[in-house]
Amino acid sequence: MIIDIHGHYTTAPASLERWRQRQVANLANPAQGPSVAELVISDDEIRDSIEGNQLKLMRARGADLTIFSPRASFMAHHIGDFNTSATWAAICNELCYRVSQLFPDHFIGAAMLPQSPGVDPASCIAELERCVKEYGFVGVNLNPDPSGGHWRSPPLSDRHWYPLYEKLVEYDLPAMIHVSTSCNCAFHTTGAHYLNADTTAFMQCLTSDLFHDFPTLKFVIPHGGGAVPYHWGRFRGLAQELKKPPLREHLLGNIFFDTCVYHQPGIDLLTQVIPVENVLFASEMIGAVRGIDPETGHYYDDTKRYIEAADLTAEQRYLIYEGNARRVYPRLDAALNAKTVQGACYDTVS
Amino acid sequence: MIIDIHGHYTTAPASLERWRQRQVANLANPAQGPSVAELVISDDEIRDSIEGNQLKLMRARGADLTIFSPRASFMAHHIGDFNTSATWAAICNELCYRVSQLFPDHFIGAAMLPQSPGVDPASCIAELERCVKEYGFVGVNLNPDPSGGHWRSPPLSDRHWYPLYEKLVEYDLPAMIHVSTSCNCAFHTTGAHYLNADTTAFMQCLTSDLFHDFPTLKFVIPHGGGAVPYHWGRFRGLAQELKKPPLREHLLGNIFFDTCVYHQPGIDLLTQVIPVENVLFASEMIGAVRGIDPETGHYYDDTKRYIEAADLTAEQRYLIYEGNARRVYPRLDAALNAKTVQGACYDTVS
Numbered sequence: 297m298i299i300d301i302h303g304h305y306t307t308a309p310a311s312l313e314r315w316r317q318r319q320v321a322n323l324a325n326p327a328q329g330p331s332v333a334e335l336v337i338s339d340d341e342i343r344d345s346i347e348g349n350q351l352k353l354m355r356a357r358g359a360d361l362t363i364f365s366p367r368a369s370f371m372a373h374h375i376g377d378f379n380t381s382a383t384w385a386a387i388c389n390e391l392c393y394r395v396s397q398l399f400p401d402h403f404i405g406a407a408m409l410p411q412s413p414g415v416d417p418a419s420c421i422a423e424l425e426r427c428v429k430e431y432g433f434v435g436v437n438l439n440p441d442p443s444g445g446h447w448r449s450p451p452l453s454d455r456h457w458y459p460l461y462e463k464l465v466e467y468d469l470p471a472m473i474h475v476s477t478s479c480n481c482a483f484h485t486t487g488a489h490y491l492n493a494d495t496t497a498f499m500q501c502l503t504s505d506l507f508h509d510f511p512t513l514k515f516v517i518p519h520g521g522g523a524v525p526y527h528w529g530r531f532r533g534l535a536q537e538l539k540k541p542p543l544r545e546h547l548l549g550n551i552f553f554d555t556c557v558y559h560q561p562g563i564d565l566l567t568q569v570i571p572v573e574n575v576l577f578a579s580e581m582i583g584a585v586r587g588i589d590p591e592t593g594h595y596y597d598d599t600k601r602y603i604e605a606a607d608l609t610a611e612q613r614y615l616i617y618e619g620n621a622r623r624v625y626p627r628l629d630a631a632l633n634a635k636t637v638q639g640a641c642y643d644t645v646s
Numbered sequence: 647m648i649i650d651i652h653g654h655y656t657t658a659p660a661s662l663e664r665w666r667q668r669q670v671a672n673l674a675n676p677a678q679g680p681s682v683a684e685l686v687i688s689d690d691e692i693r694d695s696i697e698g699n700q701l702k703l704m705r706a707r708g709a710d711l712t713i714f715s716p717r718a719s720f721m722a723h724h725i726g727d728f729n730t731s732a733t734w735a736a737i738c739n740e741l742c743y744r745v746s747q748l749f750p751d752h753f754i755g756a757a758m759l760p761q762s763p764g765v766d767p768a769s770c771i772a773e774l775e776r777c778v779k780e781y782g783f784v785g786v787n788l789n790p791d792p793s794g795g796h797w798r799s800p801p802l803s804d805r806h807w808y809p810l811y812e813k814l815v816e817y818d819l820p821a822m823i824h825v826s827t828s829c830n831c832a833f834h835t836t837g838a839h840y841l842n843a844d845t846t847a848f849m850q851c852l853t854s855d856l857f858h859d860f861p862t863l864k865f866v867i868p869h870g871g872g873a874v875p876y877h878w879g880r881f882r883g884l885a886q887e888l889k890k891p892p893l894r895e896h897l898l899g900n901i902f903f904d905t906c907v908y909h910q911p912g913i914d915l916l917t918q919v920i921p922v923e924n925v926l927f928a929s930e931m932i933g934a935v936r937g938i939d940p941e942t943g944h945y946y947d948d949t950k951r952y953i954e955a956a957d958l959t960a961e962q963r964y965l966i967y968e969g970n971a972r973r974v975y976p977r978l979d980a981a982l983n984a985k986t987v988q989g990a991c992y993d994t995v996s
Contacts, residue, residue: 589883
């Protein structure tokens with residue numbers, strides 16, 4: 297079974313974006329709407345938006361199940377206040393839930409949180425609980441920089457975030473550390489801000505003892521860990537300078553990397569440098585890089601091809617494709633096991 | 647001949663740091679000093695600070711010549727105003743010049759610029775000219791974020807920077823794009839901010855047509871290019887989405903990467919992915935990562951070992967060690983040729 301742990305609903309019907317534009321236009325006067333009820337998206341619209349896009353590509357590439365969360369660049373936590381984000385997150389999460397209900401064998405949800413700059417992260421717990429209890433979501437996306445490229449929040453190791461971590465641990469939910477759109481003109485969103493955030497988050501953990509306080513907390517660092525695996529020697533050396541334990545012991549019980557690296561040499565380095573137990577298959581399809589690589593004739597983000605071509609054993613590939621995801625996302629594992637018990641045949645789409 | 651294009655004077659006598667501390671303490675009342683004349687460092691002190699440190703390690707590792715600039719983390723352009731930076735840059739550059747005079751076969755200077763947040767980069771031209779004309783410096787370090795981790799400057803592609811670029815082009819000086827200390831608690835200086843800046847700068851160039859306006863401008867992106875080579879497929883794909891020419895054509899006539907990547911798999915990826923003409927030998931020794939890698943028994947930053955072990959031909963190694971540096975730093979090439987003409991025997995120290 298092939299589980300893609302990193303997919304966003306980037307293809308939602310255009311009425312979603314129009315609703316958001318109205319919300320943003322009325323930030324100063326939220327009473328002028330739009331109301332949540334004004335957004336009407338039918339099941340057929342959702343089906344169309346998925347079948348011809350993500351599901352088609354999953355079938356073509358041979359992925360079975362995607363952990364599916366709201367579009368990362370649209371989270372835009374820097375816009376408005378907590379209420380703005382709360383309404384927007386609720387809408388986006390519900391849509392991902394509906395996708396998971398319409399295609400239960402192929403999508404399962406992960407939550408966007410209603411973060412807002414300067415607001416206590418504990419304010420996100422209600423939405424988180426709703427997503428777990430009512431929607432059966434198996435993970436969350438945590439934005440380490442709700443200011444959108446100004447980096448005004450305390451590091452992830454700060455107690456600021458602890459109330460949220462307590463809930464993540466309680467529900468056995470991993471957090472993918474994922475920023476949103478940059479509103480800082482220095483940072484291109486998908487070409488700089490995303491990768492920088494990955495590197496930044498890793499280093500915030502490295503310099504701290506966060507996982508001493510939360511030994512079962514799990515972070516997934518997307519986009520192949522930003523710059524981290526390429527500079528693994530630098531990070532090992534910095535940990536040494538800082539008198540931290542070796543990285544494997546210090547961080548790799550809690551930090552995992554996805555495979556959203558869009559060329560063979562990058563995946564080869566990732567799987568060579570990072571223990572395979574810490575690498576989870578993902579493509580972030582349909583995402584930032586949608587084209588076909590003229591050097592290979594295949595989609596840049598068809599990361600399964602790179603995993604297939606990497607120097608890995610069948611057992612290692614099993615871990616990357618399925619085993620690690622089941623371990624890191626226990627609620628996913630439970631959901632899959634429940635299906636099996638119910639006698640549902642898990643239909644591989646490849 | 648082995649040229650290390652990225653060394654900083656991290657081992658300057660302690661009186662330098664004490665002077666700076668006094669300067670920072672009196673920011674509000676610069677009239678209270680210290681004056682430049684109060685900083686007295688003898689030639690013997692400089693010799694001691696180099697011979698037992700950088701030069702010793704160059705001899706041990708087999709590097710001949712280092713392009714030497716003031717300590718990057720000490721530039722701290724975010725502190726004080728233009729006058730603060732101007733005085734500090736002048737002091738630091740002069741020290742590097744003195745190193746180059748005391749050890750003319752082994753060090754040649756690159757300038758720190760007196761940048762200051764919100765100040766026109768043209769204000770740096772006087773110091774730049776002094777460093778070229780009086781000190782024989784062959785490059786400059788350009789900080790894309792003088793705010794120190796708040797990223798409040800326009801992107802490198804903005805006309806804001808053009809007056810400086812005109813001078814760089816006029817003098818045929820490459821700029822190493824190098825940030826300084828982060829005063830944003832989100833970013834660890836050497837573990838996040840440095841690498842993020844490398845990635846950010848590359849993407850600022852990618853999204854722009856800067857090198858259309860300045861076809862002979864050259865940027866060296868240090869630390870192996872941040873996350874760029876590891877995500878080369880992502881960047882190729884983003885360029886394609888943005889309707890830019892292929893990266894080789896769009897950027898690689900003007901952008902070069904150093905080899906400050908502190909483990910073998912990273913160097914292997916760098917030299918495999920990036921055309922060898924765009925890779926310049928460097929170690930940033932003595933810098934952020936000073937320890938010995940327990941996995942190899944050698945210094946993490948002994949990058950020559952990785953180049954030696956990489957799958958490269960002798961001709962490719964020549965380009966990385968010497969040929970590319972002579973091409974990218976024409977004033978270095980001229981200085982070396984002048985030595986040869988004068989009959990000075992270039993003494994390899996290995």
